[in-house]
Amino acid sequence: MNKDKKIFKLITLEQNRQHNTINLIASENYVSKYILKAQGSCLTNKYAEGYCNKRYYGGCKYINKIEKIAIIRAKKLFKAKYVNVQPHSGSQANFAVYNALLKPGDIILGMNIKHGGHITHGSKINISGKIYKSITYGLNKNQNIDYKQIKSLALQHKPKLIIAGFSSFSKICNWKKFYKISRLTKSFLLIDISHIAGLIAAKLYPNPLKYADIVTSTTHKTLCGPRGGIILSNNKNLYKKLDKSIFPQTQGGPLMHVIAAKAICFKEALNKNFIKYQKQVLKNCKYMCNFFLKKKFQIISNKTETHLFIINLTNLKITGLQAQKILNKANIIVNKNYIPDDKQNSFITSGIRIGTPAITKRGIKHKTAIYIAKLISNILKNISNVNIIKKTKYKIKKICNKHPINKL
């Protein structure tokens, strides 16, 4: 078989792009070389429908061991009694939870996408908002989660499921408040920790497992693992339903190369260096956010307690899309993002999201993080100045060369 030159050339180009750009996308990260190796291993050849020691295929002797190790490590990491490591993604994990607990037409209460929620939390463009009756909550006037609104919506609509968790909220969630509301209305409580799983694993963000009926997560954001999902729970009555909902109800064969990589990710996250890394993620984020505040940028919620924050660009009279494009020209990668009650559509938006997991993974400390914030601020305040963009690109390349990603 000849090597597919076209595709491998594109992979090399992408590798160079990743090396030469400063990645501030809050949901992305770089995996270790061991995780990369596991994902490119012979495990990709294996079918293993079913669960450990109960498979529909022969030849699963080693596969069973790998999946068991992944489960044991995830249980230890998150203090969970039940873990399913088979979801192909966070969206698959969330859908499997809905499928396990709900009937079409049931009411779900999740965070509005414009206020920081995820599309799978009941957005009308997602199946969660099509087959269930979705009600949404948001941020209050202080741009904190509006627990009063959640309580009143819950009492009014009696949702079968309340969903906590977010894609772009920069503060600490009060899981206990969610729990109390959910008990009041006899709703299930799902907490999606996709963004903050790494911070939770490092005990730098409250662990929701004692409050949630079910917790879902991705493994590739702050957790630094392969792209994929997991489901966790301490509610004994739900374990069987959740397993069945993943296989055979919503997925077929598990991706065993990804499950092996998840197992490695959990081991890496159990190492004490992981705590050091997560502390630096928070520090970099806080310092960058404070720099922008000092320069009079509008920050949603006015602070960050996590790995991300959102800049509201409306006072600069530029859109999220414009900012994303102009920063891209200087090799700074961010994503456009809604601000609460955004007047722009999702392709344009009025904000950008800044996250520090990836730059921290390549060894960048807070002094350089502040310097990057300064470069961004300079560009955003002078968007038509081509010279600034050119000079910034050069400075960014220098930072990138100092912090290679191929050594992780």
Ligand code: DSN
């Ligand atoms: N798309 C992810 C994010 O960027 O937050 C969530 O799935």
